[in-house]
Amino acid sequence: MSKYDVVVIGAGPAGYVAAIRAAQHGKKVACIDSWKNYDGSKAFGGTCLNAGCIPSKALLESSELYERARHEFDTHGIKVGDVGLDLGTMQKRRAGIVKQFTGGITALFKANGVQGMFGKGRMLGPGKVEYTPDDGNSEILETEHIVLASGSTPIELPNIPFDEKHIVDSWRALEFDSVPPTLGVIGGGVIGLELGSVWSRLGAEVTVLEALDDFLALADQQIAKDAMRQFKKQGLKFKLGARVNAGKVSDGKVKLSYQDKKGEHQLEVDKVIVAVGRRPYTDGLLADGTGVKLDQRGFIEVDDECRTGVSNVWAIGDCVRGPMLAHKGSEEGIMVADLIAGEVAELNYNVIPSVIYTAPEVAWVGKTEEELKKAGVRYKVGTFNFGANGRAKAMEQATGVAKVLAAQADDEILGVHIVGPLAGELIQECVLAMEFSASAEDIQRTIHAHPTLSEAIHEAALAVDKMAIHAINK
Ligand code: FAD
Ligand code: NAD
Numbered sequence: 001m002s003k004y005d006v007v008v009i010g011a012g013p014a015g016y017v018a019a020i021r022a023a024q025h026g027k028k029v030a031c032i033d034s035w036k037n038y039d040g041s042k043a044f045g046g047t048c049l050n051a052g053c054i055p056s057k058a059l060l061e062s063s064e065l066y067e068r069a070r071h072e073f074d075t076h077g078i079k080v081g082d083v084g085l086d087l088g089t090m091q092k093r094r095a096g097i098v099k100q101f102t103g104g105i106t107a108l109f110k111a112n113g114v115q116g117m118f119g120k121g122r123m124l125g126p127g128k129v130e131y132t133p134d135d136g137n138s139e140i141l142e143t144e145h146i147v148l149a150s151g152s153t154p155i156e157l158p159n160i161p162f163d164e165k166h167i168v169d170s171w172r173a174l175e176f177d178s179v180p181p182t183l184g185v186i187g188g189g190v191i192g193l194e195l196g197s198v199w200s201r202l203g204a205e206v207t208v209l210e211a212l213d214d215f216l217a218l219a220d221q222q223i224a225k226d227a228m229r230q231f232k233k234q235g236l237k238f239k240l241g242a243r244v245n246a247g248k249v250s251d252g253k254v255k256l257s258y259q260d261k262k263g264e265h266q267l268e269v270d271k272v273i274v275a276v277g278r279r280p281y282t283d284g285l286l287a288d289g290t291g292v293k294l295d296q297r298g299f300i301e302v303d304d305e306c307r308t309g310v311s312n313v314w315a316i317g318d319c320v321r322g323p324m325l326a327h328k329g330s331e332e333g334i335m336v337a338d339l340i341a342g343e344v345a346e347l348n349y350n351v352i353p354s355v356i357y358t359a360p361e362v363a364w365v366g367k368t369e370e371e372l373k374k375a376g377v378r379y380k381v382g383t384f385n386f387g388a389n390g391r392a393k394a395m396e397q398a399t400g401v402a403k404v405l406a407a408q409a410d411d412e413i414l415g416v417h418i419v420g421p422l423a424g425e426l427i428q429e430c431v432l433a434m435e436f437s438a439s440a441e442d443i444q445r446t447i448h449a450h451p452t453l454s455e456a457i458h459e460a461a462l463a464v465d466k467m468a469i470h471a472i473n474k
Contacts, residue, residue, distance in 0.1 A: 001139075001140050001141070001142050002030070002139065002141050002142070003028075003141075003142045003143070004027075004028050004029060004030050004115075004141060004142070004143040004144070005022070005027035005028045005029065005143065005144050005145065005340075006018075006019070006022045006027050006028070006029045006030075006143060006144065006145045006146075006147060006337075006340060007029075007030045007031075007032070007121070007129045007141050007143040007145070007146055007147070008022075008029065008030070008031040008032070008146075008147040008149055009032050009121035009122075009123065009129065009146070009147070009148055009149060009150055009285065010031075010032075010033060010046065010121075010148070010149035010150045010151055010317070010319075011031050011032070011033035011035070011044040011045065011046060011105065011116065011149075012033075012045065012046020012047055012048055012049075012149060012151045012317060012318070012326075012329065013045075013046060013048045013049075013053075013317070013326040013327075013329050013330045013333075014046075014149040014151070014316040014317025014318070014326075014329030014330060014332055014333045015031060015033070015046070015147065015149030015316070015317065015333065016031060016044055016045065016046075016105050016108075016109070016333075017329075017330040017333035017334060017337075018147050018149060018316060018332075018333030018334070018336055018337050019031035019109070019112075019114045019147075019333075019337075020108055020109070020112050020114060021333060021334050021337035021338065022145075022147075022337040022340055022341070023112040023113050023114045024112060024337075025337060025338070025340070025341035025343075026341075027337075027340065027341070028113075029113075029114045029115065030114070030115040030116075030117055030131075030141060030143075031044075031109065031114055031115070031116050031117065032117045032118075032119060032120070032121035032129070032131055033046070033116070033117075033118060033119075033121075034118070034119060034120045034121070035050060037050065038175070042118045043098075043099075043102035043103075043105075044102055044105035044106060044109070044116055045098075045101060045102040045105050046151050047151055047152065047318075048326040049098060049101050049102050049105070050098060050102060051170070051171035051174065052170070052326070053326050054097060054098055054101055055094050055095075055097070055098050055174045056170075056174060056191075056194055056195065056198070056357070057357055058093060058094040058097045058098075059090070059094055059174060059198045060194060060197065060198055060357050060358075060359075062090045062093065062094070063090075063197070063198045063199075063201040063202050064201065064359050066083065066085060066201060066202065067201040067359075069083045070083045072396055075396060076396065085179070085202060085203070087176075087177065087178065087179065087202070088177075091175065091177065094174070117131060117133070118133060118134070119131055119132050119133035119134060120132040120284060121285070122284060122285060122286070122287055123146055123148065123285065123286050123287060123290050123292065123313070124140070124287045124290070125287070125289070125290055125291075126146070126290075126291075126310055126311055126312060126313060127142060127143055127144065127146070127312070128140060128141070128142060128143075129141045129143060129146060130287070144312060145312045145313075145314065145340050146312065146313045146314070147314045147315070147316060147333075147336055148282075148285060148292070148300055148308070148313070148314065148315040148316070148319060149315070149316050149317045149319065149329070149333070150280075150281050150282055150285050150319045151280075151281050151317060151318045151319060152278040152279060152280050152281050152318035152319065152324055153278060153279060153281040154169040154170060154171075154274065154275075154277075154278055154279075155274075155276050155277045155278060155279050156169075156274065157186065157244070157245075157247075157274055157276060159245060159246040159247065160186070160244065160246060160247035160256075160272070160274060162274065163249060166249045166252070166253075166254050166270070166271055166272065167247055167249065167254055167271075167272045167274065168271065168272070168273055168274070169273070169274060169275075170191045170195060170273065170275055173195050173199075173273040174195070176199070176271070179199060179202045179203045179204050180199065180204050180269070180270040180271040181203075181204065181205065181270050182204065182205045182206075182207075182268075182269040182270045182271075183196070183199050183200075183204040183205070183206045183207070183269055183270065183271050183272070183273065184206075184207050184209065184254065184256055184267055184269040184271070184272040184273070185206060185207070185208045185209065185272070185273045185275060186209050186244045186247075186256070186272060186273070186274045186275060186276055187208075187209075187210065187211075187274070187275035187276040187277070188208045188209070188210030188212075188215060188216070188238065188240070189210075189216075189275060189276075189277065190356050191273075191275035192208050192210070192273070192275040193208070193231070193356055193358050194356065194357055194358060195273055195275065196208050196236055196273075197231070197234070197236070197358050197359065200234065200235055200236050201234075205235075205237075206235070206236050206237065207237040207238075207239065207267060207269065208236060208237065208238050208239070209239045209242045209244050209256070209258055209267070210238065210239065210240050210241075210242060211241070211242065211243040211244070212240065212241070213240055213241040214240070215227075215228045215238070215240060216228075216356075216362070218354075218368075219354075219362065219364060219368065219417070220364060220368035220369055220370070220403065220415070220417040221368070221369070221370055222369065222383075222401070222403065222417070223362060223364065223401065223403060223417040223418070223419045224362075226400060226401055226419045227356075227358070227360070227362050227400075227419045230360060230399060230400070230419070231358065234359075239258070239260065241260045241261055242258045242259070242260045242265075243258060243259050243260070244256055244257070244258040245257055245258065245259060247272060252270075253268050253269065253270060254268070254269050254270070254271065254272045255267075255268050256268075256269065256272065278318065278324055279297070279298055280294075280297070280298045280299045280300065280318060280319040280320075281318075281319065282294065282298060282300065282319060290310065290313075291308075291309070291310040291313075292308045292309075292310055292313060292315070293308070293309065295321075299319065299320055299321050300315040300319050300320050301320075302314070302315050302316075302320045302321070304346070304347075304349070305335065305336075305339060305345075305346070306320065306332050306335065306336050314336045314339075314340075316329055316332035316333050316336055317329030317332060317333070320332075322349060322352075323352060323354065325352065325354070327352070327353070328352050331347050332347060335347050348435060350366070350434075351365060351366065351431055351434045351435050352365070353365045353424075353427045353428065353430075353431045355423065355424035355427065357424060359397075360386075360397065360399060360400045360419055360420045360421055360423060361418075361419070361420070361421070361422060361423035361424045362418070362419045362423060363417075363418045363423035363424045363426065363427035364415065364416065364417040364418065364427065365415065365416055365427055365430055365431050365434060366405070366413070366414050366415030366416060366430075366434055367405065367414045367415040368405075368415060368417065369381065369403075369405060369415075371415075372405060372414060372415070377407065377414070378407070378408035378409065379405050379406060379407060379408055379414060380405070380406050380407075380408055380411075380440070380464045380465070381403065381404070381405055381463075381464065382403070382404045382406075382440065382459075382460045382461060382462065382463030382464030382465070382468070383401050383402065383403045383404075383460055383463055384401065384402050384456050384457075384459035384460040384463055384468060384470075384471055385400070385401050385456075385471070386398050386399055386400045386401065386402070386420040386421065386453075386456055387399065388459075388470050388471055389451075389453060389455060389456045389459075390450070390451035390455075391451040391452050391453050391455070392420065392421050392453055392456070394451070395421055397420075397421035399420065400418070400419040400420030400421070400423070401418070401419060401420065402416070402417075402418045402420060402426070402456040402457050402459075402460040403416065403417045403418070403460055404416050404430075404440055404443070404457070404460040404461050404463070404464050405417075406439065406440040406461075406464045410439070411439035411440050411441055411464075412437055412438070412439055413430065413433055413434050413438055413439065413440055413442075413443070413461075416430035416433075416434075416457070416460075418456075418457075420453070420456065421453055422453055425453075426453055426454055426456070426457055429443075429454060429457060430443075430457065440461045440464040440465065441461075441465075443457065443458060443461035444458070444461045444462050444464075444465070444467070446458070459471060
């Protein structure tokens with residue numbers, strides 16, 4: 001029987017980070033992962049590296065360059081002749097990046113002394129994990145601590161089963177080998193917008209069907225409306241308040257049925273991406289009677305420190321409550337490893353940035369204006385349009401808006417919302433500001449380099465007190 005200090009089940013961004021951090025604290029660590037790619041190869045990195053964040057951003061970048069080469073280069077006075085698409089090369093690049101990064105985890109495990117193990121992990125009870133590799137010869141691992149980091153999996157709609165060809169999840173949709181002439185996307189959330197953008201830029205006619213009446217219901221609605229206007233201009237079609245309830249494949253086409261206020265409708269498309277959310281994945285993770293509890297939606301129950309309530313058993317990442325984001329899982333991994341090492345550690349769940357990597361990007365942190373109104377909090381608002389930002393103009397991306405919300409009472413920043421170029425990079429200044437409970441005045445008095453996109457944040461903070469320099473204060 002092998003003995004460890006920590007056994008981590010799952011090597012996604014939550015699990016592999018926890019494993020590395022625990023090893024850095026001098027612990028003897030094993031990290032088990034059962035991920036298998038379509039070609040049968042195994043890899044660490046979980047959804048994020050293999051089928052999520054990394055491959056989607058590779059395709060978003062390539063498809064945006066293609067779009068800009070076709071429609072924007074002329075404006076800069078660059079003549080490139082006919083711009084063509086070589087999807088094979090684009091996909092090879094995407095796969096190459098994924099391989100490099102997943103291989104990187106193996107290298108990091110080795111460098112930190114983490115024992116990476118391919119196979120299934122199952123918690124038998126406190127201090128005991130069953131490890132089953134592909135050959136089926138199980139082994140019992142004894143350990144002081146267990147960290148459950150089994151991630152999540154796409155939700156499948158009851159009457160629209162995946163057939164891996166016409167009706168697919170986000171992973172298959174990253175690996176299309178041709179551009180579908182028409183594409184239906186069920187769900188106007190993060191995945192729907194990112195993957196809808198990729199295939200629309202590459203030539204598909206994309207229709208996004210969203211059940212809710214509001215677009216990006218969780219985002220600040222001023223920002224969401226601006227984003228929607230820009231996505232529509234790019235050719236994405238939206239049907240809001242449209243709940244898809246059935247999908248059938250016949251003659252190589254998918255017939256979708258959806259319901260809106262006006263009644264029942266049909267939409268026929270070549271392919272459909274189902275992007276209606278993900279569910280925690282805990283299949284086969286827990287033997288009977290471990291004491292680890294699941295909530296009604298299948299998430300492993302944990303407290304603020306990711307303790308399951310069973311002594312020395314922790315759970316992190318997508319399989320527990322909170323937003324399903326790689327950086328949230330990784331920070332939980334770090335916190336848990338530090339707590340295991342006896343250090344003081346905590347995570348500020350109020351300051352988790354969200355980014356949608358469309359063009360323009362949408363990013364936010366903290367409260368939306370709608371949330372503040374609902375909570376009866378008195379606040380000040382400052383906005384600044386990227387149209388008046390020199391760097392954005394130089395980049396030919398001078399659209400969108402930055403918005404800062406600060407408390408009327410003491411000027412503390414309560415939320416920042418951006419739709420604009422590289423919003424995902426810009427938001428980080430605001431995350432740090434909020435982490436330190438900064439005021440709008442703190443950003444106002446911070447020197448921002450000129451000409452940079454970050455000046456839009458500076459100006460939005462100034463606008464909170466009607467002191468913007470490069471805009472008319474209303
Ligand atoms: P996962 O990454 O799902 O990893 C869990 C791992 O555990 C998997 O490898 C699984 O095989 C393994 N496992 C499960 N059960 C067992 C078991 N019993 N034994 C052994 N191994 C097991 N988030 C962002 O923050 N930014 C983004 O840009 C972003 N883009 C995304 C794009 C797409 C298309 C998708 C689908 C997701 C995206 N996400 C993004 C979400 C992000 O991928 C997840 O939040 C993140 O991967 C969760 O990390 P995790 O470690 O909790 O779980
Ligand atoms: P989501 O929750 O963001 O969006 C799902 C949408 O589908 C919702 O708006 C919902 O109203 C809609 N919907 C549900 N059932 C429907 C139906 N029958 N018909 C029409 N619409 C329906 O989920 P997602 O886009 O699948 O993403 C899953 C998770 O992955 C998210 O939690 C997200 O955080 C994460 N993710 C993050 C990033 C990023 O950080 N950039 C990128 C991709 C995914």
